[in-house]
Amino acid sequence: MKNVPKATMLSIFLTCLSLPVSAQSPLKDLATDDLADGERLFHVHCARCHGIDGAGGEGSNLARSRLKYAPDDEALIAVINDGIPGTGMPAIWSLDDTQAKHVAGYVRTLGQIQDEPMPGDPERGAVIYQTSGGCPACHIIAGHGKGVGPELTEVGDSRGIAYLRNSLTDPAEAQSQTMGYQDYLTVRIRTSEGSMEGLRVNEDAFSIQVRDVNGTLHSFRKEDLLEFEKVFAHSLMPEYGAALKGQDMDDLISYLMSLRRER
Amino acid sequence: MRTLMLLVTLLVAIPATADVSFERLVNASNDKDSWLTYSGTYRSERFSPLADINRDNVNELKVIWAYQMQPSGDTGAGLVETTPLVADGIMYITEPPSTVTALDARTGKRLWSWSPDIPEETLNIGFPKVNRGVALLGDAVYVGTLDAHLVSLDAATGALRWDVEVADNAVGYSLTLAPLALEGEVIVGVSGAEAGVRGFVDAYDSATGERIWRFNTIPAPGEPGSETWQGEAWQTGGGSTWLTGSYDPELDLLYWTVGNPAPDWNGDVRPGDNLYSCSLLALNPRSGELEWYFQFTPHDTHDWDANQIPVLLDAEFDGRDRKIVALANRNAFFYLLDRETGEFLHGNAYSKQTWAAGLDEAGRPIALPGKDPTYEGNLVWPSLQGATNWFSPSYNPQTEQFFVSTRLMGSVYYKADIEYEAGQPFLGGGEQAMSGDDAAGAIRALDALTGKQQWEFMLHSPPWAGVMATAGGLVFSGSNEGNVFALDGESGKPLWDFQTGGAVRTNPMSFAVDGKQRVVLTGGGTMYVFGLE
Numbered sequence: 114m115k116n117v118p119k120a121t122m123l124s125i126f127l128t129c130l131s132l133p134v135s136a137q138s139p140l141k142d143l144a145t146d147d148l149a150d151g152e153r154l155f156h157v158h159c160a161r162c163h164g165i166d167g168a169g170g171e172g173s174n175l176a177r178s179r180l181k182y183a184p185d186d187e188a189l190i191a192v193i194n195d196g197i198p199g200t201g202m203p204a205i206w207s208l209d210d211t212q213a214k215h216v217a218g219y220v221r222t223l224g225q226i227q228d229e230p231m232p233g234d235p236e237r238g239a240v241i242y243q244t245s246g247g248c249p250a251c252h253i254i255a256g257h258g259k260g261v262g263p264e265l266t267e268v269g270d271s272r273g274i275a276y277l278r279n280s281l282t283d284p285a286e287a288q289s290q291t292m293g294y295q296d297y298l299t300v301r302i303r304t305s306e307g308s309m310e311g312l313r314v315n316e317d318a319f320s321i322q323v324r325d326v327n328g329t330l331h332s333f334r335k336e337d338l339l340e341f342e343k344v345f346a347h348s349l350m351p352e353y354g355a356a357l358k359g360q361d362m363d364d365l366i367s368y369l370m371s372l373r374r375e376r
Numbered sequence: 377m378r379t380l381m382l383l384v385t386l387l388v389a390i391p392a393t394a395d396v397s398f399e400r401l402v403n404a405s406n407d408k409d410s411w412l413t414y415s416g417t418y419r420s421e422r423f424s425p426l427a428d429i430n431r432d433n434v435n436e437l438k439v440i441w442a443y444q445m446q447p448s449g450d451t452g453a454g455l456v457e458t459t460p461l462v463a464d465g466i467m468y469i470t471e472p473p474s475t476v477t478a479l480d481a482r483t484g485k486r487l488w489s490w491s492p493d494i495p496e497e498t499l500n501i502g503f504p505k506v507n508r509g510v511a512l513l514g515d516a517v518y519v520g521t522l523d524a525h526l527v528s529l530d531a532a533t534g535a536l537r538w539d540v541e542v543a544d545n546a547v548g549y550s551l552t553l554a555p556l557a558l559e560g561e562v563i564v565g566v567s568g569a570e571a572g573v574r575g576f577v578d579a580y581d582s583a584t585g586e587r588i589w590r591f592n593t594i595p596a597p598g599e600p601g602s603e604t605w606q607g608e609a610w611q612t613g614g615g616s617t618w619l620t621g622s623y624d625p626e627l628d629l630l631y632w633t634v635g636n637p638a639p640d641w642n643g644d645v646r647p648g649d650n651l652y653s654c655s656l657l658a659l660n661p662r663s664g665e666l667e668w669y670f671q672f673t674p675h676d677t678h679d680w681d682a683n684q685i686p687v688l689l690d691a692e693f694d695g696r697d698r699k700i701v702a703l704a705n706r707n708a709f710f711y712l713l714d715r716e717t718g719e720f721l722h723g724n725a726y727s728k729q730t731w732a733a734g735l736d737e738a739g740r741p742i743a744l745p746g747k748d749p750t751y752e753g754n755l756v757w758p759s760l761q762g763a764t765n766w767f768s769p770s771y772n773p774q775t776e777q778f779f780v781s782t783r784l785m786g787s788v789y790y791k792a793d794i795e796y797e798a799g800q801p802f803l804g805g806g807e808q809a810m811s812g813d814d815a816a817g818a819i820r821a822l823d824a825l826t827g828k829q830q831w832e833f834m835l836h837s838p839p840w841a842g843v844m845a846t847a848g849g850l851v852f853s854g855s856n857e858g859n860v861f862a863l864d865g866e867s868g869k870p871l872w873d874f875q876t877g878g879a880v881r882t883n884p885m886s887f888a889v890d891g892k893q894r895v896v897l898t899g900g901g902t903m904y905v906f907g908l909e
Contacts, residue, residue: 156792160806161502161570161760165753165790170809171761198454201504204496207800293812317857318835319873336870345813 151219238368430848502570520551565617572802589664614638642804668718706762783838842883854880
């Protein structure tokens with residue numbers, strides 16, 4: 114894989130994709146060649162800040178199913194054309210309307226996973242999620258559950274079979290694949306009042322905010338910490354490889370794949 | 377007696393109009409209550425001689441006033457990188473993209489504001505729509521604009537005096553730096569290497585705006601240095617000059633830094649050392665003639681502009697009194713040069729780097745093979761934004777310490793084929809920078825004469841804020857996470873911090889009004905002025 118030129122890899126990827134756009138989207142008619150043009154333009158105009166793969170750098174990570182400033186395709190084109198006031202994102206005046214659409218189309222592919230057939234029965238998986246899996250104790254779907262781990266309401270838009278299976282069987286390894294800051298990094302803290310383990314919510318040079326396994330938020334000044342450890346390659350999520358085998362695992366994965374944003 | 381009292385009352389109540397003579401700029405270090413030029417003094421120490429705020433009381437700092445920047449026009453601008461200047465109770469700032477505003481330094485109330493008409497289609501290829509500040513000379517304020525003009529304003533009212541086009545923005549030239557005012561002239565440099573411009577340093581008559589000289593940073597065929605280029609590559613060779621330089625009035629030498637060659641990451645199309653890219657120039661400020669140069673990164677392929685602040689210091693070095701220029705470079709090496717001759721005195725890595733085995737006796741990097749960008753990607757430290765960048769270091773002459781905001785971050789560098797097209801990005805590749813917990817930042821204190829690290833204060837992410845040391849034994853800086861803070865200059869221990877609510881991308885500065893010291897730091901779009909009371 115290492116010897117395949119990046120551009121070729123992306124081109125192969127592009128040929129496997131069709132954009133998941135609504136009938137009203139200005140990107141609905143983009144063809145594979147248009148996306149390839151968007152990739153080329155992205156490398157010229159955008160990659161300096163957003164990274165050659167769009168995975169972020171000085172600019173934000175664009176390889177996401179949802180972009181903060183571009184909830185829909187019109188907004189994404191507007192961001193490219195007009196920039197984002199108050200941030201480092203400039204207006205890209207030198208792109209014409211067609212080119213801006215091609216770039217927008219390519220950016221949408223960055224956060225997209227390939228369509229895959231479900232390995233099991235999502236309805237049965239939904240039951241496992243609620244019962245033997247015990248997942249709502251830590252995850253929220255459509256407002257139900259406890260928000261300790263990631264919300265899963267639209268997890269099917271951003272995660273494919275391999276990642277979901279890995280998350281269930283080896284969550285620490287799956288978490289280490291995340292680009293940027295690990296959203297659910299385990300931290301261990303000891304103060305004069307006791308010790309705790311939890312998930313990092315935010316951090317700067319002087320303070321850290323932590324969510325414990327009950328979902329309760331804690332704030333600490335770093336100067337008050339007697340011990341402070343960031344535990345990389347570790348997850349507070351249990352490994353479900355032993356508890357959920359065979360069909361049960363496939364059904365749960367299928368349920369998670371079915372959780373997608375309505376278009 | 378009554379008249380005298382009235383006069384005293386008026387003097388206290390009304391800020392005077394700025395009158396910043398060249399002599400006053402030369403002696404700026406004695407003008408403790410003011411901050412008269414971008415880096416504080418011509419020596420660019422970014423050191424405040426004020427000591428009212430010190431290690432014993434800094435934990436009592438509080439916000440005295442704040443000012444919210446107001447981006448003008450429909451240009452999508454917003455990042456604030458300005459260093460305020462203060463003279464005689466008036467603060468002069470720039471607001472993005474190119475607005476100049478005068479504030480009452482006592483209260484933060486606006487006195488006047490001037491905004492140029494920046495066309496919507498103005499190019500800013502390779503950098504955000506920012507402005508780093510103004511220059512003061514006499515009773516005028518000078519500002520460079522995003523569309524590559526230099527403008528003179530009346531310091532009392534903001535009225536326009538003159539406006540000259542420095543270069544054509546349509547091919548990528550822009551002005552984001554604070555100009556440097558010398559005797560009767562204003563020096564500026566340009567941004568635009570990522571668009572393949574040919575860089576230069578310009579001097580303009582401060583009274584008329586007439587151009588006095590231009591030094592092209594990329595030599596044309598036949599000029600000295602042209603042997604380091606082949607073919608026509610020099611015409612689009614980059615070498616922009618986008619950061620304010622320093623000046624030695626005794627030697628009458630101007631020190632100005634030069635950025636990367638273009639295209640950034642594909643060096644195949646520009647074989648050779650590519651002078652004077654990634655260099656420090658010593659120029660005659662009257663004629664623009666080159667007195668000497670030192671190239672930090674010959675044939676750069678990582679976008680390691682040398683646009684960092686050259687700091688002038690006098691010290692005994694190897695048993696001799698030397699006039700030194702110190703520079704912590706984006707390429708991760710710290711350099712000491714003799715500023716009379718350009719002789720290399722010392723160099724050492726001050727941050728992680730994986731591209732050179734070290735520096736040879738002349739200060740030229742011993743480049744390791746296989747560190748250039750490739751089509752497949754090649755991990756090299758530091759990242760394209762460098763071990764440090766435009767934000768200012770600081771030198772404390774009392775302790776001979778050099779403080780630098782350091783970016784601890786590598787990048788996978790990619791090369792791509794590229795052809796020049798006017799007004800378009802001319803990059804020839806890209807990077808995928810390390811991010812999240814794989815990257816970090818630090819404020820580092822170096823022994824200024826050995827480059828040896830004395831302490832570091834770790835930051836959560838690679839910073840974009842400069843540092844300022846003070847006679848109070850403090851080092852001020854900021855973080856991307858919105859913290860502004862003061863460290864003990866001796867130990868690096870944090871003594872005070874404040875959450876501004878927005879990423880800090882400015883250099884700290886300090887001044888005094890009514891005899892009370894103030895420290896200025898900007899988080900997001902809000903400038904905070906801190907004091908003890």
